Amino acid sequence: MGRTFLESSSLENADVAVTGGSGFVGRNLVAALADIGKSVVVVDLAPPSPELAALPGVRHMRADVRDYGETLLALRNVDTVFHLAGNASGTLSVEYPRFDFQVNGLGTCNVGNACVELGVRRLVYLSSAIVYGTPQTCPITEEHPIRPFLPYGASKLSGELTLRSLHEAIGLPVVIGRSFVIYGPGEDPRTAGGEVSQFLRWQLNELPIPVVGDIDRKTRDFIHVADLCAALITLADAGTAGEIYNLGSGTEVSMRELADAVAAATGRPAQLQADTSQLEDSFRLVADISKIRDIGFRPSVALDKALKELTDRLGAFPELPSTTAVFRRERVEQL
Ligand SMILES: NC(=O)c1ccc[n+]([C@@H]2O[C@H](COP(=O)([O-])OP(=O)(O)OC[C@H]3O[C@@H](n4cnc5c(N)ncnc54)[C@H](O)[C@@H]3O)[C@@H](O)[C@H]2O)c1
Structure with missing residues (x-):
């Protein structure tokens, strides 16, 4: 059996990239990864906060995920990519659907393609429960019908579909998490x-x-950002490539x-x-978080x-x- 994500720490090269690492979820994930000894590249248009940048092993590569060349350059030498960069606002997506699609749709396609070209070991994509649209059942399993009612839902779904198709076609080792409402510092x-x-x-x-x-x-369903980060690390470590997992508190x-x-x-x-x-x-x-529970995640x-x-x-x-x-x-x- 190969080494797990938690065990395979190499501090010579950056072993993990977090796109969107300067944002709300991203900065919590970067801190959690630094805490377990990972060296982390923050791939983001915005620089990380001074506190985050001061953590051992954390550095910043400014890149726009809408630009393929910049994305490719930023993701060199990493073993694992967490893709969080994008527009996270439903309201903004209604106002600017083309902008929303360029960042979440094209940007995610670029990240997936770069991961294929660079041969990364694992890509974890943070999608959203918004792709389900109006719930027809409660709780929602990953098999619930997909019917987004916001451009944001459509762009996140497009990211999922592109990455899954790259998995089917050429084996992109992607795992997708669909998060419910995240809160925290x-x-x-x-x-x-x-x-x-x-x-x-x-x-x-x-x-x-x-x-x-x-x-x-x-x-x-509110999930604390610390639990969400633990869930993303579980996906990197134990998720099955090509699969989708709900991320929530249940x-x-x-x-x-x-x-x-x-x-x-x-x-x-x-x-x-x-x-x-x-x-x-x-x-x-x-x-319904049974699927991620089965691979070891417990909200705490x-x-x-x-x-x-x-x-x-x-x-x-x-x-x-x-x-x-x-x-x-x-x-x-x-x-
Ligand atoms: N916050 C939630 O409740 C929630 C729920 C489900 C899914 N998500 C997903 O989680 C991810 C992060 O959400 P967040 O709440 O941290 O958002 P955020 O807006 O705080 O962070 C997004 C980060 O992405 C960066 N970014 C935006 N466009 C970029 C580009 N073109 N190139 C490079 N970097 C770019 C921003 O600078 C920012 O640092 C998003 O993909 C969102 O869809 C969030």
């Missing part, structure tokens, strides 16, 4: 669409929390339950301001404990979220 309030960060920021500003959709019927949380947890973490009752004019969003979105971060830590980290009156919902019907109708 380092989210940018200007782009973060997840309810955990949003609810907490409104509450810490002592303002009513706007809730889009039905407070009780709308449920989500726990269903309604908007009311989240607000109650936010109230408990901040020690103050939460006031909710329901916006029921948009009910398209009021579905239950929960992951409890929402209430993580909320307490985030409360301490954000402090009083943090920057407010710029957007209240991922899916905005009126924008779609304007087009």
